[in-house]
Amino acid sequence: MNRWLKGSYLGLVYLFFYLPIGVLAVFSFNDSKYRLTWQGFTWRWYESLLANEELLQVALNSVLLALVSATLATLLGTLTAVTLYRYRFFGKKLLFGLLYVVILSPDIVMGISLLILFVSLQLPLGFWTLLLAHITFCLPFVAVTVYGRLSGFDDTLTEAARDLGASEWVTFRRVLLPLLMPAVIAGWLLSFTLSMDDVIISYFVTGPTFEILPLKIYSMVRIGVKPEVNALCTLMLGITLIMVLAAHFLLREQPT
Amino acid sequence: MxxxxxxxxxxxxxxxxxxxxxxxxxxxxxxxxxxxxxxxxxxxxxxxxxxxxxxxxxxxxxxxxxxxxxxxxxxxxxxxxxxxxxxxxxxxxxxxxxxxxxxxxxxxxxxxxxxxxxxxxxxxxxxxxxxxxxxxxxxxxxxxxxxxxxxxxxxxxxxxxxxxxxxxxxxxxxxxxxxxxxxxxxxxxxxxxxxxxxxxxxxxxxxxxxxxxxxxxxxxxxxxxxxxxxxxxxxVGEANLLPARVLEQRPDGLSLELEGKPFEAARPQRFEPGGRVHLLLRPEDLDVWSPEELRRQPEYQARALAATVEEVIYKGAEVDLLVRLESGVQVAATAFFDEEDPTLEYQRGERVFVTWPAGWEVLLPFEDAS
Structure with a gap:
């Protein structure tokens, strides 16, 4: 009885979480343009999606932006984490705290403040401002992920490397980095997904020259949800799911 | 070097x-x-x-x-x-x-x-x-x-x-x-x-x-x-420390008062008369005799310290004893099974005598840390 209660409670929670996503995925295969009733299975919306060259170009823009910003954020974030872990310097705690400020601050605040910054620097809004903004909000996630792995790190490994004749750089390259790799890749995947689906911050710092997918979808939805949008969102969901699973798999405790 | x-x-x-x-x-x-x-x-x-x-x-x-x-x-x-x-x-x-x-x-x-x-x-x-x-x-x-x-x-x-x-x-x-x-x-x-x-x-x-x-x-x-x-x-190792008082410093040795008895230390170490010292003795240096056994060891009789057996710990190749001297100091002694004493039978509460070969004691400055 007790087991049954627990099971159904858990079931309800998951239903609440995943029902909307499920509905979205199901309706992307529904053979009806407007009605919210099941009319039969079709690949039609996926086909028309692939035929929509403008939309594909926008999707490509988003992938490019996500690739570049995730890579740069991972590079900088990893170095930040290693610096915070390895060296003692003035303002270290403050810097660490500021990472969380960026993670926790509302997107709307970030968006507006970045917009004010770019405008006052007279940067033309477009790819470059989007890139800078995306690096900014991805970097702390990478830094925190990598730092998390470092905090369980055996210090004597770097000491052993030095003892065997390795310089700072060689120790980083041949001992620290390989052991941090799972966290670095997980950080990259996290950044990629964050960048792919960001709406609010991008909305403020984007310009007419460079359209990205989340904003495009947003503008499409304003004139009614078309089944193509369902199909597009289902595809994005699939990609995100794969990335989350990959990140989870990489961050698993490995037997050492 | x-x-x-x-x-x-x-x-x-x-x-x-x-x-x-x-x-x-x-x-x-x-x-x-x-x-x-x-x-x-x-x-x-x-x-x-x-x-x-x-x-x-x-x-x-x-x-x-x-x-x-x-x-x-x-x-x-x-x-x-x-x-x-x-x-x-x-x-x-x-x-x-x-x-x-x-x-x-x-x-x-x-x-x-x-x-x-x-x-x-x-x-x-x-x-x-x-x-x-x-x-x-x-x-x-x-x-x-x-x-x-x-x-x-x-x-x-x-x-x-x-x-x-x-x-x-x-x-x-x-x-x-x-x-x-x-x-x-x-x-x-x-x-x-x-x-x-x-x-x-x-x-x-x-x-x-x-x-x-x-x-x-x-x-x-x-x-x-x-x-x-x-x-x-x-x-380093087990140590028995017996407090003693210096009576007289001589060129070839030291007269001490140990457990209320006079004791002659052979080693020419330098200590002030009237001061206190510690005698260090390892458990395996000590011999524990019953009164009858001691009677057969005339050379030890004068220096033997009376004690009571408090604990007997059998360890296979040896027997560890905890004995208490008349002054109240507890001492550990290890006795090995050998041809001199193949049985090593001791009872708790038994009256015994503790001795050690002359000169095996080590004198250390007294420190009041126990």
């Missing part, structure tokens, strides 16, 4: 104003097995890390073969360390772990393979080169750590409590192997441990450390039989 490889002078280390090591003077001889022995927090590991270059020197100097080590960073010192946790690189195979040092020296190809194979052969691990550290037992990881250090042909090998993570039987075996290895390779070993038995059985010399200082530096035998301080006496 001409045969010393490392000269340490006035070495000190402070962490944030706290001196954990002070005034260390030590000459490490070429090819010796030197053990730094002491309780945790005595500074022995810090001393090792200062030699390795993993800590910076706060005071004093280190000279390796006449060359000042202080400005040389760890990665360029010709010494290598075996860490307590082994610190093997988990992402590299055993081969790559051992090859780590030589590769950085620019050793490549066949020469590299030969040196790594030799090092692994030295620690009897030749067939495990392709494994990762996670697939090895504790004892095997230990051997990899030793091979990884030795392959660099260091002038000195530093070992930081390398056996403490192994179980008793394996530890005994590794003690023997390490000692044999050191003898065969002729490399200077500096070995840190808190296990006095390990220190005594493996070392050429032992430096007993306490509270950031070296209390005594001597052969294992001298450290055990002739401790320089009460601390050394207590830390």
């Amino acid at each position: 001409s045969d010393s490889i490392l000269q340490i002078r006035g070495l000190g280390k402070a962490f944030g104003g706290d001196w954990v090591l002070e005034g260390i003077d030590l000459d490490i001889r070429r090819g010796e097995f030197l053990t730094l022995l002491g309780p945790s927090g005595c500074g022995k590991t810090t001393l090792l890390r200062l030699i390795a270059g993993l800590e910076t020197v706060s005071a004093g100097s280190l000279h390796l073969q006449g060359r000042d080590l202080t400005p040389i960073p760890a990665e360029r010192r010709p010494v290598n360390t075996v860490f307590q946790s082994y610190a093997l690189f988990p992402h590299l195979t055993v081969f790559e772990n051992v090859a780590f040092g030589p590769r950085l020296q620019g050793v490549k190809g066949a020469e590299l393979r030969r040196r790594v194979a030799d090092a692994l052969e030295t620690v009897k691990l030749g067939e495990l080169a392709a494994r990762r550290p996670g697939q090895l037992s504790g004892g095997q990881q230990q051997r990899v750590a030793i091979a990884r250090a030795l392959v660099n042909q260091p002038l000195m090998l530093l070992l930081d409590e390398p056996l403490s993570a192994l179980d008793y039987k394996l530890r005994k075996q590794m003690q023997l192997e390490l000692k044999q290895l050191q003898r065969r390779l002729g490399i200077t070993f500096v070995f840190v441990t808190h296990d006095q038995e390990e220190a005594l059985s493996m070392s050429d010399r032992v430096a007993v450390m306490n509270a950031g200082r070296i209390e005594q530096l001597d052969t294992p035998r001298r450290v055990y039989e002739d401790p320089a301080s009460l601390f050394v006496a207590r830390f």
